[in-house]
Amino acid sequence: MTILVTGAAGFIGSHTSEALLKQGHQVIGLDNLNEYYNPEWKKENLVPLQKYDSFVFYQQDIRDAAGVEELFELHQVEAIVHLAARAGVRASIENPLIYEETNVRGTLNLLEIARQKKIKQFVFASSSSVYGNQKKVPFSETDPCNQPISPYAATKKATEMLAHTYAHLYDINCIGLRFFTVYGPAGRPDMAPYLFTEAILTGQPIKKFGDGNTRRDYTYIDDIVVGVTAAVSLKRKFEIINLGNNTPVSLNEFIETLENITGKKMLIEQKELQPGDVEQTYADISKAQELLGFQPRTPFRDGLVKFVQWYQENRL
Numbered sequence: 001m002t003i004l005v006t007g008a009a010g011f012i013g014s015h016t017s018e019a020l021l022k023q024g025h026q027v028i029g030l031d032n033l034n035e036y037y038n039p040e041w042k043k044e045n046l047v048p049l050q051k052y053d054s055f056v057f058y059q060q061d062i063r064d065a066a067g068v069e070e071l072f073e074l075h076q077v078e079a080i081v082h083l084a085a086r087a088g089v090r091a092s093i094e095n096p097l098i099y100e101e102t103n104v105r106g107t108l109n110l111l112e113i114a115r116q117k118k119i120k121q122f123v124f125a126s127s128s129s130v131y132g133n134q135k136k137v138p139f140s141e142t143d144p145c146n147q148p149i150s151p152y153a154a155t156k157k158a159t160e161m162l163a164h165t166y167a168h169l170y171d172i173n174c175i176g177l178r179f180f181t182v183y184g185p186a187g188r189p190d191m192a193p194y195l196f197t198e199a200i201l202t203g204q205p206i207k208k209f210g211d212g213n214t215r216r217d218y219t220y221i222d223d224i225v226v227g228v229t230a231a232v233s234l235k236r237k238f239e240i241i242n243l244g245n246n247t248p249v250s251l252n253e254f255i256e257t258l259e260n261i262t263g264k265k266m267l268i269e270q271k272e273l274q275p276g277d278v279e280q281t282y283a284d285i286s287k288a289q290e291l292l293g294f295q296p297r298t299p300f301r302d303g304l305v306k307f308v309q310w311y312q313e314n315r316l
Helices: 011-022 039-046 065-074 089-094 096-117 151-170 192-202 221-231 251-262 286-292 300-314
Strands: 002-006 026-031 055-059 079-082 121-127 173-179 205-209 238-243 267-271
Touching: 002 011, 011 026, 011 039, 011 221, 026 065, 065 096, 079 096, 089 096, 089 151, 096 121, 096 151, 121 151, 151 173, 151 238, 173 221, 192 205, 192 251, 192 300, 205 251, 221 238, 221 286, 238 286, 251 300
Parallel strands: 002 026, 002 079, 026 055, 079 121, 121 173, 173 238, 205 267
Antiparallel strands: none
16 A cells, blocks of 8 residues: 655654555655754654655645645555644644644645545544543543643644544545654654653753643553554544553653663752643543554553663664
């Protein structure tokens, strides 16, 4: 199968692209290599992919509908795995317009191309942030998600609604995957695993927001990729599916685990909880288990050990 992967140079996108290539698919990678974080690191993510004859990469922005459509003239794309997005809750509060342009309009551009080219499989990344600050746990796909607390979360909810519309109107299989705090080698440098590992290994203080009781359902990248690739062959009109580890970890537990792994003590600057940050994420993965055969296999500590090793070898 020929699959377009947007955000192919990013963290989740590059790992997903490699998994699809290993499965024997042809992958058309698309990424604008923006400067949200170091573009050179994104280019590094592409190096393993470029060893495959079945991989082609285009530097293109999903906001440019005409530019993206040109790729469909060159390749007979059969499925779209849409992972490109402006990520980051806090950055979305500072610059909401680019989040709307990229996440909402960019997704709509791709849905329109799927409609025009009669592409029937559209897998796309959503986020656990759509659940907002709801108290009920674990978070289930049937829970109402109408109270986002950041522009980023609002844009992700909007993409789900647009996908539902296109699935209904144009008979496209739209599979939305709500990712829960993905981490692992080549992870984003604005996220806690990277920031905290960098700080503890270089003797710098970290900013600790709140009392440390906020919880995140950290999900290792290899587990996420298994879920994404399984969704490519899921023939359902419209589904929203949680992909999480189903085992939340508190900020205090995170710090203690990292100290244990590195044998170092974390230097901490205490800060107030940030606007837009949710108190907890916790995935009910029963639907993913049923529809995708999804079963996370990487305990948090094991995944963090792998990340620390990668950081020491590639960034320190």
